[in-house]
Amino acid sequence: MVITYLIVSVAIVICLFVLRNRGLVFSLLGLFLVWQGWFTVQACLHFGTTDAVYFTYDSLGILLLVTLSIIAIPAALHSYIYIENHYEPPRSRSIYLGSLVLLIMAISAGYLSNHIAVTWIFTEITTLSASALIYHHRNKLALEGTWKYVFICAISITFIFIGILFLSLSLQHAGSDDLSFSNLLVKSKELNPVWLQMAFLFIFTGFTAKLGLVPMFTAGIDAKDTAPAPAGALMASVLMNLGFVGIFRFYIVIANTPLLHWAKLVVGIAAFLSLFVATVYMLKVKNVKRMFAYSGIEHMGIVMLGVAAGGIGYYAAILHIVLHAFVKSSLFFQYNQLYRVFQNKSITHIGNYFKYNPTGAMVLLLGFISSAAMPPSGLFVSEFLIFKSLFDAKQIFVLIAVLLLLTMIIWSFGKNIFKVLFVPAEGFDDSKVVRTSPWESLSQFLLLATAVYLGLNPPPIFVQLIKESLTLLPL
């Protein structure tokens, strides 16, 4: 089934690249959404089985796949609005839509793969498709963003490959050459610890480019800034989750070896540094899109702190990435309507958004509340659990430092968002402001509401899926 999915999706991508007819291209996009939905349903029905040797419909994969398929619908919708508003030439429209479909396909396959090399291959494909999306505007800034993204991702992909090589050396001591996660787990006691440490360092560093963590986070920021916002929404939510999957599946293996404490230390240091870096940038950032992107770094730092703390932190980490995907993508989807009013990214030239588009302003306000993890946001629950896990792990000083950093982030985020919403921008001529339809904000409200619902009143199946993805971890 996965093979059929990949073949049909690739066929759609090729058709999108080749065809130029407007109606045909958009109906192909619609067709892909139906196909993605059908595949997701099929994946849920075949829960727990292995397909085409390298893909398993396990709980973590299914959970994130459903998240992706939900976010893909508004992403396609807003891409449609974006393209129609910008009068894109047929060629650039085709490339944009084709790359978008390729990105969604690669992320889906990456979630489900049970073999580290296959995850790696699909991560490579996401780099390819994301770079085409980033280069969409074809100007100097887009080129700079694309170049940085491609170069850093190429290096990090090489790092993951080196990690895989070290892992295979480690596995040779166990007398095996099968690099699937399940086999690694079976042999985890016999793996050579030195090579395993090297492997973890390289694989972790490599995947941080996608996850958005220190040291490789810079590429993602430029990418989300220069890519069109609907594509940026995918990069800021589901693509980050792919990085998380890559790290987390390997982390499960290493957690079953005596190296658990060392791995926790590595992850914890990277997570704390990410929070620190996010704070520093949040305090001085004046570009709305980059502000959203840095907020993503902050959240991924919190998620990885949960993983490092262990215990209830594992549960909270997975809850957090799912909820964060909904919240952050809705903020990015709203961005284009903001830009349409002010024609500017810089916060100094934006202001009093409530006057021009009250519905959209509500999205920004609710998105800020959700992203800052204030109740009733769903992220409040997961962040609270992560703090609790830090407390349980007796990391009280880390907790205090984290809370201080978060306070600064919320202060800075809030200051900027309230400036955007209420304070009039100097010298802004509002005679030419185009009116935005309130219906364009509907999908954002739905996504934010989903995050609240899943956080405050999680359905039993959701809780069970998260718990099942943690069964292999020693608690």
Added chain:
Amino acid sequence: MIHVLLIIFIITLFYMAIANRLMTYIKVLALQGVLLFFVVFFQLSKIDPFNLAFILLETIVFKSLAVPIFLSYLLKRNNITREAEPFLPNFVSLVITTSIVVVNILIATVIKDDHLDKIFFVVALSTLFFGLYLIATRRKIITHVMGYMVIENGVFVLSLAIGNEMPLLVNLGIMLDIFASVLILGIFMNKIGDVFKDVDVDQLSNLKDY
């Protein structure tokens, strides 16, 4: 024989550290491709002939012909000046490269593993870190690309060390090599040459937070 080749490979790194002209870098990259060709030929004796032929073809055609020719074409097409313009003097470069190699030798001595030939480990990691060093200390974007090619070569050496047991990984490495090189070289160097007149990293600083 393999050891001799790999030691020559390390020497090329030292040469690269003090080279001044971009053409020298390109020639060294081509030489590294040829060296890797012979290393593959002697090292991968146990894998099936078709796969071996494919890997040999990749090293000789892609690493030592296609990439260098394309790089020199880019140099001419974009009128890039021939100096490498390092941030640090050559002497410091040489000292740092030496210390990279020495540290890797020390690490390899500490690790001790029967499954891995020590020299492969030293060469691979030295090349990797030297590539990163090259990227960090040269001003032009094209030297960044060359640094990346050096990293690729280092990774390739590492994959050869376990190539007999896991030929699949060597093929994956080649896939990475071709994929990333084509992506980086083919698409973007052309565009960057068109848009940025003098290709220099200082021009890539327009994406700001404010």
